[in-house]
Amino acid sequence: MRGTDFWTLAVIVGLAGVSVLTRCFFFILDRPWTLPAWADRALQYAPVAALAGVVAPEVVMSAGQLVPTWQDARLFAAPVGALLFYWRRSVLLTIAGGMAVYLPLHLGLGW
């Protein structure tokens, strides 16, 4: 655990601003306005791309390299979590089921 630093707090305050900006985007101003057509279409793919871009390296990489072995608990837990989501549409089940795969492999077998 690190100490608290000013840079991180500035990041957090900015992210709070991002929360307000995104949740209120179309009713911050009084006059009506709409998105340009290209932005409206990019909006379809940007969220899913942003999350995949963050998640994929967290699952298949360690220390800046692709994991060299298939004996890594993350490689099994993440797909199981995704399949559980498609089965029951529950994020909670994804977390619980994924951890139920991850913890025995990680703690029991040291993967």
Added chain:
Amino acid sequence: MFFRRENYTHPAFKEAALAMLPLATGISAWGLMTGVAMVKSGMSVVEALAMTFLVYAGSSQLASIPLIVAGAPIWVIWATGFCVNLRFVVFSLHLRPYLMHMPRWRRLVNGYLTADMSYAMFTRRFPTPGTTPERKREEEAFLSGNYFVTWTSWMTASVIGIVLGNLVPTSWGLGFAGVLCLVGILASLANTPLRKLAAVIAGAAAVAAYALPLKLNIVVAITVAVAVSFWLERRAPAATQEPA
């Protein structure tokens, strides 16, 4: 806002709170895991509490944690948070006619407190915005009752997670629960063939471009995936259909 008397005394407030209550367990579990993930990733307790109480957006918090730990530039973290939150931009367009009669500060507070679950439940209960003052009051009271439950259960569980997180050894790898939570949200967003493809392209691009400085691999991933999906959209319009 749930702290306004005219809202929390309205019958619609209680109705909404009771309707949201069954979902509170799911929200709590997610909040607990987010709290644990924040402290396990190396954030201090003060930073984790500040993030919980100010940002109030689970997926945006979880996505920014690895970037903060890696010391990514501030604009990359904010831009990633913005992209992860883009679904709310669409929600805000939908909510606009329900809120525009209010002064701006009340619009902003209501908007800030309305997360996924509240938005979904509110628009299901009120498919069209009301035209009478009584109906508009009922709408705000209902929305307030909804997010009173989500806000309270999220904050309580997150604080417990932050406090308990430090009692658990890092070697257990509980922070991976945060990644799994993002996997769940990712799967919920990837609901058309082209969005699934965008996820695969972005994931592959983020791994391939990992060596780039400043965590620019995420910016590259978003750009490449959006550009390819955008181009394919006109060639295969059927792939953009959402399942019924």
